[in-house]
Amino acid sequence: MLISKKIRLEVSEQDAATLEFMQGKCRGLYNWWVMRLRNGEKWPGWEEAKKTLQASKEYDPELCFVYGKLLHEVYFRLHKAMDAFFERVKQGQKPGFPRVRPRHCFFTLIYPATYLKVEGKSIRLPTGGGGRHGPKRYPDITATLTEAAPNGYKEVAISRDGQGHYYASFVHEVKEETHEQQGIVALDLGIKTLAVGVNEQGHFYHIGGFTGHQWYNKQLDKLRSKRAHCKKGSRRYKHLSRVYKRVSQKKRNKQHDCLHKASHLIAHTLVESTVVIGDLSQRQMVTKEHATRNKHRNRAVYNDWGLYTFVQMLAYKCLLYGKELMVLDERDTSKMCSRCGNKQPMPLWKRTYRCRECGLIMDRDENSAVNILMRFLARLGPHTERISVRCADVFTAIDDMFTYEHI
Ligand SMILES: [Zn+2]
Numbered sequence: 001m002l003i004s005k006k007i008r009l010e011v012s013e014q015d016a017a018t019l020e021f022m023q024g025k026c027r028g029l030y031n032w033w034v035m036r037l038r039n040g041e042k043w044p045g046w047e048e049a050k051k052t053l054q055a056s057k058e059y060d061p062e063l064c065f066v067y068g069k070l071l072h073e074v075y076f077r078l079h080k081a082m083d084a085f086f087e088r089v090k091q092g093q094k095p096g097f098p099r100v101r102p103r104h105c106f107f108t109l110i111y112p113a114t115y116l117k118v119e120g121k122s123i124r125l126p127t128g129g130g131g132r133h134g135p136k137r138y139p140d141i142t143a144t145l146t147e148a149a150p151n152g153y154k155e156v157a158i159s160r161d162g163q164g165h166y167y168a169s170f171v172h173e174v175k176e177e178t179h180e181q182q183g184i185v186a187l188d189l190g191i192k193t194l195a196v197g198v199n200e201q202g203h204f205y206h207i208g209g210f211t212g213h214q215w216y217n218k219q220l221d222k223l224r225s226k227r228a229h230c231k232k233g234s235r236r237y238k239h240l241s242r243v244y245k246r247v248s249q250k251k252r253n254k255q256h257d258c259l260h261k262a263s264h265l266i267a268h269t270l271v272e273s274t275v276v277i278g279d280l281s282q283r284q285m286v287t288k289e290h291a292t293r294n295k296h297r298n299r300a301v302y303n304d305w306g307l308y309t310f311v312q313m314l315a316y317k318c319l320l321y322g323k324e325l326m327v328l329d330e331r332d333t334s335k336m337c338s339r340c341g342n343k344q345p346m347p348l349w350k351r352t353y354r355c356r357e358c359g360l361i362m363d364r365d366e367n368s369a370v371n372i373l374m375r376f377l378a379r380l381g382p383h384t385e386r387i388s389v390r391c392a393d394v395f396t397a398i399d400d401m402f403t404y405e406h407i
Contacts, residue, residue, distance in 0.1 A: 034101075049078065065129055086112075111157075185266070186369050274324045338360070
């Protein structure tokens with residue numbers, strides 16, 4: 001399977017300016033197309049769209065200073081976004097038309113492997129112009145990788161985080177492991193604990209997530225309110241914005257790190273070969289509704305784990321380590337008693353399940369995990385219904401990591 005390895009890049013000030021210029025131009029081209037499509041124009045497909053590049057270059061001569069392959073990649077990305085859109089329409093899901101990329105986000109630049117040079121830890125990224133293409137405004141970029149690049153990579157994506165650090169993500173093939181072992185672990189993805197698992201022997205796993213949200217949110221609130229007292233655009237205002245970006249990036253990094261560790265633990269360290277989780281799509285709606293109703297009170301109740309990202313990580317790690325990931329409907333799994341099947345309301349603050357019928361007293365999440373396991377085992381009857389998870393597209397995963405908090 002394809003996976004991507006992200007390596008920090010050390011870039012000179014001038015080369016950073018070149019990268020910023022190129023990503024700005026690519027984003028401009030992308031957004032220009034998105035706006036036209038939003039106004040009802042038909043998407044001609046990437047091959048046809050690519051032919052309009054010459055006309056676009058005549059309109060904006062600065063596009064000539066952007067490396068051509070990067071511009072071609074813009075059409076490719078649009079094509080993928082439109083494809084995904086039509087696929088959602090076909091399946092009757094919420095369509096979600098491709099959106100304009102905001103200016104505070106770095107537009108990921110994708111280089112095919114053949115057009116860049118990696119020698120040891122040095123990487124050379126070409127820019128536009130030169131030779132028969134006319135004068136070069138920006139010299140080629142020479143950056144230093146902080147780690148050695150993996151072998152046999154196909155594409156390299158250049159991105160930037162909220163702190164202004166640059167990264168190169170190498171997409172490369174990795175051999176999947178095969179798993180001889182057996183066993184099932186059912187996981188309840190929760191609010192107090194990231195995941196509570198149970199296997200067929202009745203052994204429970206409690207896997208914690210990142211717990212510093214409250215502290216970070218408080219710091220971010222403070223910064224925001226301080227900034228609200230400054231004049232927009234003033235030096236202090238800009239300074240506070242920078243600090244805000246840095247703190248929120250730090251929070252994101254810590255959260256990602258925790259999710260990586262937890263998903264690695266489940267997909268690699270646990271002996272069970274099948275992982276069962278509940279379908280999050282219904283739950284997410286409920287939490288969103290709650291969140292809009294009462295923003296501050298819920299901060300205390302909800303841990304913002306980033307469960308969606310967690311499931312994506314779990315999906316590709318399970319694939320990588322040869323485990324099977326199953327997703328099933330988790331409706332009522334927290335309300336149902338795992339011993340007698342009685343259903344009773346379980347508001348979020350109730351951490352212990354006390355059954356009114358049979359008197360079972362159990363941790364709320366453990367009870368749900370048992371229910372998920374039982375439901376899965378019941379399904380494994382004569383009519384096996386296995387729902388597989390499509391491995392997350394490498395590049396949507398990269399972009400997800402770079403969605404910035406806009407303030
Ligand atoms: Zn009961």
